[in-house]
Amino acid sequence: MKRIFSIILLSLLIAAPAAAQFYLGVIKGEAKKIPIVVLDVFDDLSAPDLRKLARDVLQADLRRSQIFDVMDPKKLDLRYSAAEEPPAEVIKRGGTFGLSGVAWASLSRRGGDIVLTGRLYDAATGLRMASREYIGNGELLRRMAHTFADEIVSQYTGERGIAKTRIAFVSDKTGRKELYVMDYDGLNPKRLTADRSICMSPAWSPDGKILAYVSYKEKNPDLYGLDMETGRRWKISGHEGLNISPAWSPNGKRLAIALSRDGGAEIYTLNRDGNDLERLTYGIADNVSPAWSPNGREIVFTSGRGGTPQLYIMSVDGSDVRRITFDGNYNASPHWSPRGDRIVFASQVRGQFKIATIAPDGMDMRIITDGPGSDENPMWSPSGRQILFSSNRSGKYGIYIMNADGTDIERLTPNDANYTSPAWSP
């Protein structure tokens, strides 16, 4: 975490008035993507590896953001590689080819550190939309490129990008299921636990500082908290029986979890220190996997009360329970989209889970994955444009991301072990 902050944002120069324009129309699924190119990165370090890395990361981030159509500058005859920023004629030539934006970056050395200078131009006018400088040691170059990519996203949409986010997950790489975290593009995996037991169900607090998770290390599935800055761990909930499937409230003050202290699994909310327990569900069947609506007023969860596992929504006080899924025999693991308009979940089709979405009023259910294997534990990206899930479609369980409509599936983890229960950081 500290490393991230060691990237110093040196200058913040918004040059052209064009920067004030936000292209909000792109939020709708049908909207056209914004055509953009990333020119060759220039460097005075003669380090072609770093140059390629910076450009690859930028292009991949812009493509994954789903806001841009990232074009190949060579095909547009927009070759440019120099220490000075590209002249207006070059940019405008891109504009005549239909581009909206042109990104350019250069690398230089300052002391032992590397400086990434990033510029964004409006292709129609040739004017500069944004200019940023990031400085840090060589290992941070990837992070600097992510930060510039997020800046470009923010210039066009006014939204915070996802290129600096991370993904917590569970892997049995060591032979036991431990907790890990990696960058959102699958790089820099780090192990977080050494419980030598079973860890599961990581959940980020809304400020990204605490990871709640379940561990069997004391021979009972208990809920723990892990401070991602200090590494401190503590037991949040250790009732006899289940303490499982945690979900943070949007304001970060409460956690919803399932406890079996009264027999079957029931949904409760509690404080992050485990106090102030409030029971929300009462039934003869199991109730698990709560997820909060983005306004914090409702909770969607899985319940077997109707004979098969289905999705239900209730108010945060447990009242006004209604069933929202009726198609299929097994609908579970819900997660509410950041805009509140859809709920993603795992739905069994011919014995195997596929990823599905539905409106909170129970209308318009769509199965968005197909093919072999089981797709489980889906979750929205912080922007709501992507869905993260785990799947054994190519052998062992791996972690995948895809567009919210199910297109562009990309695998993030290798095939050497099982990778499950992904949780996207804010």
Place this chain on the structure above:
Amino acid sequence: MRRTSALMLSAILLLSLTTLWGCPKKAEVSSAPEEQKQAEPVQSEYEKRKAEEERLAEESRRAEEERKAAEAAEAAKRAEEEAAKERAAKEANSMQPIYFDFDKSFVRSDAKEAMKANAQWMKANPKAKIRIEGNCDERGTIEYNQALGQRRAAAAKKYLTDLGISSKRISLISYGKEKPTCTDATEECWQKNRRDDFVVNE
């Protein structure tokens, strides 16, 4: 190094030998004149009484020892028997697993014999405490399966307590789909994974 330690060892041996050799002699020599001197006038009376006392003391001591030895032997035998019983129980896996239907947690009729045998075992081993471990097949979500496994373990506990076993002797844990005994995607394999294990706590 080796030689010095060998020397020291023989020195110690010699020393202890002489002490052992010397002791009884000394006692014989010193005790005889003392007795003669002190007990001269009432020798016969005193001697008789003392001998009698000594004999009685010796007898009771021997009886006590015999009793203790017998007790110890009996205890050892009992412990051995108990240990053998425990070993036998463990070898017989003490209790039998039971199996469930997909997404269900009721004790099936084909599991009733096993549950009766399990209750018998618990009655025959009144000190034993057990842990019921609920498990599920892979065809469910991680979290829902954890709840289902808990329910399966609880169903078996209810069955045992209904047969008169104290609930204090039974703890529960659900592993959901985390501990499959078999990983093929077949009904035969899934059935093996939809089970309760009965584990005797150490």
